[in-house]
Amino acid sequence: MKSERPLRSLDELTLDSKFSIQELISRESFDVLLRSMNELFAVPIRVFATDGALFSEVGPASPLQSYLGTLPGARRSVRETVEQVKSSTPQGDNDLRLQGETGERYTVIALTYDGRPLGRAVVGPYVLPSESMPQALAQCDPLVSSDRLTQVWGEISRSDEASVARLARHLRSMLGLILFSGHRALLASNMHIASVQESFRELSEKSATLQAAYERLKELDRLKSNFLATVSHELRTPLTSIIGYSEMLVAGIAGDINEEQRDFIGTIHDKGEQLLELIKGLLDLTKLESGTLNLHKLDIPILPILKDIVHTLTPTARNKGVILSATGDAGMPTLWGDAARLRQVFLNLTENAIKFTPAGGHVTLSAQIAHVELPTDEEGPAIVLRGVKRPMIEVRVADTGIGIPESERPRVFDAFYQVDSSSTREQGGTGLGLSIVKRLVDAHDGTVEIGENIPRGAVFVVRIPCKRLSFFG
Amino acid sequence: MQLDFTARELTIKLVYYGPALSGKTTNLQALHAASSPEATGRLMTLETRDDRTLFFDLLPLTFSSEKGLSVRLKVFTVPGQVIHASTRRLVLQGADGVVFVADSREAETEHNAESFRDLRENLKQNGLSTKQLPLVLQFNKRDLPSVRTEAELTDMAAQGKEPVYLAVATKGHGVVDTFVGLLHLTWQTLDMRHGFTEKFGFESSAFFADVLGKLNDPRTLPEVLNSRVGRRGLRKEVAQ
Ligand SMILES: Nc1nc2c(ncn2[C@@H]2O[C@H](COP(=O)(O)OP(=O)(O)OP(=O)(O)O)[C@@H](O)[C@H]2O)c(=O)[nH]1
Ligand SMILES: Nc1ncnc2c1ncn2[C@@H]1O[C@H](COP(=O)(O)OP(=O)(O)O)[C@@H](O)[C@H]1O
Ligand SMILES: [Mg+2]
Ligand SMILES: [Mg+2]
Numbered sequence: 001m002k003s004e005r006p007l008r009s010l011d012e013l014t015l016d017s018k019f020s021i022q023e024l025i026s027r028e029s030f031d032v033l034l035r036s037m038n039e040l041f042a043v044p045i046r047v048f049a050t051d052g053a054l055f056s057e058v059g060p061a062s063p064l065q066s067y068l069g070t071l072p073g074a075r076r077s078v079r080e081t082v083e084q085v086k087s088s089t090p091q092g093d094n095d096l097r098l099q100g101e102t103g104e105r106y107t108v109i110a111l112t113y114d115g116r117p118l119g120r121a122v123v124g125p126y127v128l129p130s131e132s133m134p135q136a137l138a139q140c141d142p143l144v145s146s147d148r149l150t151q152v153w154g155e156i157s158r159s160d161e162a163s164v165a166r167l168a169r170h171l172r173s174m175l176g177l178i179l180f181s182g183h184r185a186l187l188a189s190n191m192h193i194a195s196v197q198e199s200f201r202e203l204s205e206k207s208a209t210l211q212a213a214y215e216r217l218k219e220l221d222r223l224k225s226n227f228l229a230t231v232s233h234e235l236r237t238p239l240t241s242i243i244g245y246s247e248m249l250v251a252g253i254a255g256d257i258n259e260e261q262r263d264f265i266g267t268i269h270d271k272g273e274q275l276l277e278l279i280k281g282l283l284d285l286t287k288l289e290s291g292t293l294n295l296h297k298l299d300i301p302i303l304p305i306l307k308d309i310v311h312t313l314t315p316t317a318r319n320k321g322v323i324l325s326a327t328g329d330a331g332m333p334t335l336w337g338d339a340a341r342l343r344q345v346f347l348n349l350t351e352n353a354i355k356f357t358p359a360g361g362h363v364t365l366s367a368q369i370a371h372v373e374l375p376t377d378e379e380g381p382a383i384v385l386r387g388v389k390r391p392m393i394e395v396r397v398a399d400t401g402i403g404i405p406e407s408e409r410p411r412v413f414d415a416f417y418q419v420d421s422s423s424t425r426e427q428g429g430t431g432l433g434l435s436i437v438k439r440l441v442d443a444h445d446g447t448v449e450i451g452e453n454i455p456r457g458a459v460f461v462v463r464i465p466c467k468r469l470s471f472f473g
Numbered sequence: 474m475q476l477d478f479t480a481r482e483l484t485i486k487l488v489y490y491g492p493a494l495s496g497k498t499t500n501l502q503a504l505h506a507a508s509s510p511e512a513t514g515r516l517m518t519l520e521t522r523d524d525r526t527l528f529f530d531l532l533p534l535t536f537s538s539e540k541g542l543s544v545r546l547k548v549f550t551v552p553g554q555v556i557h558a559s560t561r562r563l564v565l566q567g568a569d570g571v572v573f574v575a576d577s578r579e580a581e582t583e584h585n586a587e588s589f590r591d592l593r594e595n596l597k598q599n600g601l602s603t604k605q606l607p608l609v610l611q612f613n614k615r616d617l618p619s620v621r622t623e624a625e626l627t628d629m630a631a632q633g634k635e636p637v638y639l640a641v642a643t644k645g646h647g648v649v650d651t652f653v654g655l656l657h658l659t660w661q662t663l664d665m666r667h668g669f670t671e672k673f674g675f676e677s678s679a680f681f682a683d684v685l686g687k688l689n690d691p692r693t694l695p696e697v698l699n700s701r702v703g704r705r706g707l708r709k710e711v712a713q
Contacts, residue, residue: 010568012549014531015475015484114514114533180515188519189558191528198559322670 010194013187014303014343017114019050024113024182027056033174034058035457040168043126043157047111049119052086062125063155064102066150073141077101085122095168097161103127103134104156107164109171121171122165126157225286232283243272281432284344285415288439295338295443299467302335302393303328306365309350316351321359324350328367335393336467337444345440348433349397349460355429357401357457370394370463392446392463400457409450413438474569474663476704481673482546486567487655491606492581492588493525493553495713496613499552499642501532504688504695508534508644512687526552529564536687538680542673545643546656551566562595570607570659577620577639578611607658609636609701616641623702630703635645637702649690650700656684657698 012018014365034045035058044059067083068074081100088108090096095356096108104125111118133153138146246269248254250262255266287293306326317324346365353363370392404412408419446464453459489497498518505516506553507682512534519528530624534546551561551567565571573592593603610633612626623639632635636654640647660677682693690697 009566010563011475011486015486015545015567016547115535180517184519187517187531188528191519191563195528195557195560195565198563203560399519 006178008190009193010187012182013190014016016419018184019113019114019116019388020051021047021055021111021118024118024179024186030056030178031058032355035173037171039157039165041122043159044165045167045171047119048120048122048374050117055119061156062102062104063152064104064125067152068102068140069182070142074137074144074176077140077317085124089120092174095165096166100125101134101136102155103131104139106354107161107163107168111175112170113176113183117271118119118179123167123170124157126164128154128160129158130332153410155368195197225289229286229290232279232286232418236276236283239272239276243269243276246272278411278432280432281430283438284436285432285439288436288443293443295341297336297444298339299334300337300339300342302332302342302367302395302464303330305339306346306367306395308343309346310365312347313350313354317354320354322354322357322363323360324354324363324365326367330391332367333391333466336462337464339438340472342444342464345462346397347435351464352433353397353401354458357399361400361457363397363399365395365397367395369466372463390464395462395464396459397462398453398457398459400453403452403456403458404450412450413448434468474567474667476667478672480541481538481542483542484544484547484658484668485569485659487546487570487572487652487659488565488568489548489550489572489574489590490561490565490588491553491572492576493550493555493585494551495574495576495581495585495588495644496640497550497574498524498530500572500611500640500648500651500652501548503645503648504534504548507649507688507690509687512536522688523656525554526550527557527653528560530554534687535681538676538683539556540674540679542669542675544680546681548652548707558591558595559670560572561591562598565592566599568606569663569693570609570655572607572609572611574611574640574642574656576615577626578617579621582621583615607655607662609638609651609655609658611640611647612640613640613647614638614641614659615646616644620648627694627703630701632703636698638700639702649685650697653681653684653688653690653697654693654701657681658696662667 004402012273030047034047036055037045038058044057044061046057047055049055065078068078069288071232081102081104084098084100085106085108088096088098090108090110092112095110096110097105099105101123105127106122106124109121109123111121131322136151138144165171211429235461246265249257249265250269284293284470289419303326306328310324310326314324350365357363372390372392404419411417412419413434416431437446443460446462450465451459451461474486476482477484489500491497501516505513514533516530518526520531521527524704529552530550532548534548535543536546538545550558551562551564551671573589575588582658594605596602611629614620614623626637626639637656638647638651638654640651642648660680664670664675664677670677680692683690684696685694
């Protein structure tokens, strides 16, 4: 089956069963079948499709008819014989036997599949082994040569009717098998394609649904960010007043207050500050998410920032019994960044480190220069840059605390995510710190990774590029 | 269903549905083995791997009524394995009736339920529902140990509206009953919708006599139909 045909539905291929013979059998293989039948039975066989078109044939044309065709007086009987064969349609398994005016015999066989007509097989012409030609033939035309007539009559295939009946049976059953295999193959190939198409349709539908859901989520996410930005902003203004007025009260601007009142107002002030931190964090995060946070980048040294953080957090560390220190080489190059935001990064990391380190532990900030290979695409335009190391400032915030299990490491940078252990929950916090850290570092073209601090604790490694590529050659 | 009025020929599509390995193919094989050669052609098994159906099986059956109407049945099985979902949907398209072949074993209950949900979902996608479609249930593999008890099935069958048959498809038990049960239900439904009896002067008892004769079953139609479990009394057309 070489020709491409359009995909037909399963119903068309199984319920109608209205096939053409060409559709179910390849002509080449059918020719082979007919030739072997012809070898066995030595009679010509011709197969016609339902529309009358010749599908396959084997055996010679009738020598008698060729000769009679040259005689004007005999042409009519040849035509009649051919017409008779053409117009006879046998029903079901009842083969039609007929004998024409020329004396030649034919058997016409109905070809069906699944109860539907597929075409006809015409066996013949043949004559019985000892049959002699009709008398009338010798007088059909004045020009007829009786020698020639005897010769062509002798050339007609000989067969008895029983053999032809056997041939018909044989042909029908072989054909049944071949048609069945053909139908099966046709169905299988159609089903293959149809199943793939159906799966594809299903997947396309699903992915369209997913796409729509994704678009909706993105829209919701945008709304959420807007909402957070607005709310944070609206909360901050009154909160600033609360904090401001409580400071003024403590300072005695509104008159003297007693110890207990000072204590209460102090609590109001502290809680207000806490709330303000949270709101600032949210605001930062939404700005970072929407890309509206402005960084003021300059060439800045890292050590002063770390020293300042140690200075700020030493009281907290001391309260917990944790030793806090910072080290670094004074000759280090500057980095390209926003000092206030980088301070925020390392403040967050150091606060966490102190928070998750029990008494007697150490928290160490250390800075050094690191040469990091530039990531280049294998075939990217920057191939010539491969191997060029970019100088970066690497800051390690190491503690000897509870550490972070490897599986949790990628997730702690998600907003509000906290490693769910009782010790974490005890420590409080909002889970916003690291998500801000990550975004701020990204905004500096830097990286942040979490490692193990042998034998215990966590290390946050932050790398921020120094400004110029050519700095160290 | 396809009706060729001039050729007085009706083509009906029946589908055996159910979870993987419940015995759908075995049902068709048993039906094929039971039917006389003049009623059936070759059983076509389309693409299998390890005896599991990949596309479908197809058994053609032809019956006739005395008024010269010939009824061509195309009986399909679907592939039961979960991954062949899209093929199942294709095969189910245009079904006039469905046999749901369940595995009777207690442990298979969840698979049966899952496959039934799948049937309902696929019918819905083809714009049909289990309510409109002629449906009979078969609990197969009654010969195996730890199957759901007959008492329980009878009890539950009496509560539902679908005819329920018990079967051991490997031995051919209950196979003809299930098939004839579905054919009868499908026939009634189509007749109600299209009025064959009126249009063709169709004699349904003669038709079913031909069916049972060609399936080599000596019983009468009421006897066969009554072999279902959990009947709520005889139905009218069966009792007559
Ligand atoms: N013991 C027992 N085994 C059965 C019975 N019916 C079917 N089986 C066996 O169950 C296995 C699966 O039968 P199939 O007919 O191939 O199942 P299927 O439903 O066509 O399976 P899929 O084509 O994968 O959907 C075969 O090994 C059958 O011999 C039964 O009544 N009793
Ligand atoms: N140095 C650390 N040691 C152990 N766990 C840490 C450390 N830093 C962060 N984590 C874990 O990551 C979580 C997220 O940190 P963060 O975003 O700063 O939120 P928060 O500090 O408000 O909980 C923390 O709750 C904690 O579980
Ligand atoms: Mg924190
Ligand atoms: Mg199967």
